[in-house]
Amino acid sequence: GNFQEVIRYLLNIATNQRDLKQVLQLVSSKHKEVENNNRLGTATHRQKRSLVYSLKLQQPPISVDDILAGNPLDPNAPRGSLQNPRIVWRQRDLSFGPGLHTVLADTHCRPYSRDFVCDEAAGFYICDIDESAVFLDRLPSEDNPEVLVPTPTLVVLRGVFGAGSPESAVFLAWLKNVVDVAVQERRDVRPDAPGKMVQVGFNAGPRHARVFGLAKSYTKQLDDTTKVEHDNDIIAAATTVWAAAKTWLPTDITHQIDRELEKHSMPRIATRNVEEGTGFVLDLNGVTYSFPDVQRAPPEAYLTVDYSASLHLDPCFVKGACAISVNVDRTSPCGHFPAAGQTSNTPFMPSRPSTRSQSGPITPKVDPATEHPARWPIGGGGNFVEMSLMVVVKQATGTLLAFDPSFRHGTTRLCGGHNHTITIAFSAHIKDAFEYAKNGFHESGAGAGDGNCPEFVQEEQ
Structure with missing residues (x-):
């Protein structure tokens, strides 16, 4: 006044x-x-700047060479922290482990099953909940295959988005809510797996049709305004996750992703209700933050709740997917301590009920799927497993992962744990469908219209 x-x-x-x-x-x-x-309730420039700083998104990124040269983000930070991650040299063993679709577990919580237990006794490196690490191997250079260079194969960073601060807690709670709303309103793309996974952005349509377009994901009847609001939330969530990846991951990973996206002219994330373009809007604590000029996340995002995947691999067109745990709740009261002489993947066989006398043959009467909560791992399961590297990443809120999905990976059984995750992926079949559609071709078939994008999908003339 x-x-x-x-x-x-x-x-x-x-x-x-x-x-x-x-x-x-x-x-x-x-x-x-x-x-x-x-x-x-519209954020001022100062408020937007304050949000970026409180979420630790202003930090200039560094490369693997910087870390190896003794120049991490903060040389004085404890080794194994976000700003001074531990370097772990580890080669892949492509012959190690079980076949695809094997269920993974941290312990023998289902003693009559064929679950593959991933623990130290089996040779796994266990990356604990407070350890940030960059796993490296000497691999052929992209520029000169005859030269071996230090290459990141797995990156685990803890405390992303300034975890532990009040601002971070508010933002992570907002991300969790975005994921919760998404899985309640949208189609589960992995209905046969534990938990729920939904996809937002571009997809390749049903498997029998080669199409490219924006995913048709809503299963709940919503008005157009609500759809736009919720789509904007997911675009904002995915883009801030991508911003965290660009800030904290070694540039060896993010620059390669950017090069491949540009090489194939891939679009950025959009929905059927929010068109392609730049920028995003997010509503946080009653304040609307608008970033109209920010480049959005890549085109393919997945949101999951309590999702657990058996051992699998995903062909991709870049050597890195990014995933962040926006909420991990491990309230399991049970702990597991192996019995003397017991080793991993030598199933623990407790006494079995029998229909005959103890001197006769024992006939199991226990379903292989029967779970023993007393044998759950301390803190619950739901941990990420990179099989060929033989690494288990204990999940925790604010954990950012970068890994190559084209190698076998999966998630251990939840065992009382709960998780909310946002993943940015780069599926080869979506890139192939995009390039095919750009050339004016489209293989039609029953249901092929699901996900079609008129600008790209046309019948072959």
Whole structure:
């Protein structure tokens, strides 16, 4: 109010001074705009800048060479922390482990099953909940295959988004809510797996049809305004996850992703209700933050709740997918301690009920799927497994992963744990469908319209 009175006074005395009057009118207009934004709950430039800093997204990224040269983000930070991750040299063993679709577990919680137990006794490196690590191997250079260079094969970073701060807690709670709403309203793309997974962005349609378009994911009847709002939330969530990846992951990974996206002219994330373009909007604690000029996340995102995947691999067109655990709840009261002489993947066989005397043959009467909560791992399961590297990543809120999905990986049984995750992937079949569609071709078939994008999908002429 006092500011406006000063402006009016200056305007009165500046009636015959055209330039000064124009300046004062501009200042007054800008002040009214700021006041209006505050009334409407729209974030100012200062508020947006404060949010970026509180989520630790202003940090300039570094490369693997920087870390190896003794120049991590903070050399004085504890080794194994976000700003000074531990370096672990580890080669792949492609022959190690069970076949695809094998269920993975941290312990023998289903003693009559064929679950593959991933623990230290089996040779796995266990990356604990407070350890940030960059796993490296010397692999052929992209520029000169005859030269071996340090290459990141798996990156685990803890405390992303400033985990532990009040601002981080609010933001992670918002991300969790976005995931919860998404899985309640959208189609589960992995209905046969534990938990739920939904896809947002571009897809390749059903398997029997080569199409490219925006995923048709809503199963719940919603009005158009609500769909736009919820789609904007997911675009904002995916883009901030991508911003965290660009900030914290070694540039060896993110630059390669950017090169491949540009090489194939891949679009950025959009939905059927929010068109392609730049920028995103998010509503946080009653304040609307608008970032209109920010480049969005890549085109393919997945949101999961309590999802557990058996051992599998996913062909991709870049050597890295990014996933962040926005909420991990491990309230399991049970702990597991192997019995003397017991080794991993030598099934623990407790006494079995029998229909005959103890001297005769024992006939099992226990379903192989029967789970023993007393043998759950301490803190629950749901941990990420990279099989060929023989690494188990204990999941925790605010954990950012970068891994190559074209190698075998999976998730251990939940065993009382709960998780919410956002993943940005780069599926080869979606890239192939995009390139095929750009050339004006489309293999039609029953249901092929699901996910079609008119700009790209056309019948072959």
